[in-house]
Amino acid sequence: MIKAIVFDLDHCLMSPHELGAHALAPVVRAVTEANAGRLSEGVLRSAFADFMRAPFDRVALKHGFPEDVSAAARTAFAQLAVPRTLRGYADLPVLARLPVRRYLVTTGFLLFQQRKIDALGIGPLFAGVYIDAIDRPARTSKKAIFAEILASQGHVMDEVLVVGDSAESEIAAGNELGLATVQILREGVVRTGDAKHHIEDLAELEALLGGA
Numbered sequence: 607m608i609k610a611i612v613f614d615l616d617h618c619l620m621s622p623h624e625l626g627a628h629a630l631a632p633v634v635r636a637v638t639e640a641n642a643g644r645l646s647e648g649v650l651r652s653a654f655a656d657f658m659r660a661p662f663d664r665v666a667l668k669h670g671f672p673e674d675v676s677a678a679a680r681t682a683f684a685q686l687a688v689p690r691t692l693r694g695y696a697d698l699p700v701l702a703r704l705p706v707r708r709y710l711v712t713t714g715f716l717l718f719q720q721r722k723i724d725a726l727g728i729g730p731l732f733a734g735v736y737i738d739a740i741d742r743p744a745r746t747s748k749k750a751i752f753a754e755i756l757a758s759q760g761h762v763m764d765e766v767l768v769v770g771d772s773a774e775s776e777i778a779a780g781n782e783l784g785l786a787t788v789q790i791l792r793e794g795v796v797r798t799g800d801a802k803h804h805i806e807d808l809a810e811l812e813a814l815l816g817g818a
């Protein structure tokens with residue numbers, strides 16, 4: 607019997623593309639200026655595309671950002687604006703109907719993630735909102751946050767589902783803790799065999815709970 611679900615945010619409840627094509631313009635500008643021609647234009651283009659798909663620290667590592675370029679990007683990311691309202695994926699209203707305790711765990715820059723959650727208006731639907739903040743010194747990990755939720759809320763392993771898109775992030779963290787994992791196959795998400803279940807949308811999650 608599933609009593610609690612831990613959700614991811616980006617590519618799970620909302621598409622980062624909803625922020626608009628120019629949402630990351632201040633980051634692109636800051637990186638391009640700080641880079642001063644060291645990384646090629648091709649590498650930068652690829653990195654900018656990856657910003658929409660993965661947390662900043664992974665992208666910076668993958669593309670070999672020099673330390674000062676990373677620093678400039680972090681400063682820009684930490685101040686990014688978000689539209690006043692966001693609607694999330696079209697099935698987002700299903701979230702409120704799920705007969706479970708809901709938790710939100712998201713990785714990213716603290717203020718940027720918080721602004722997206724606020725713009726979606728979904729904060730009150732969760733028993734807890736946890737930001738694995740790239741720009742805060744006391745950062746732990748999604749795995750540590752999941753473990754903390756279980757311990758502090760008194761959930762046992764087999765009553766908790768983890769729902770998200772990323773094989774490397776929440777699916778791996780959930781598996782390491784022995785939790786059942788559900789990969790949500792939003793547009794652009796690469797299917798992983800590591801998840802126990804796969805769903806196309808939140809309506810399928812509702813069905814999965816009903817049949818579980």
Ligand SMILES: [Mg+2]
Pocket residue numbers: 614615616617618770771772
């Ligand atoms: Mg995600």
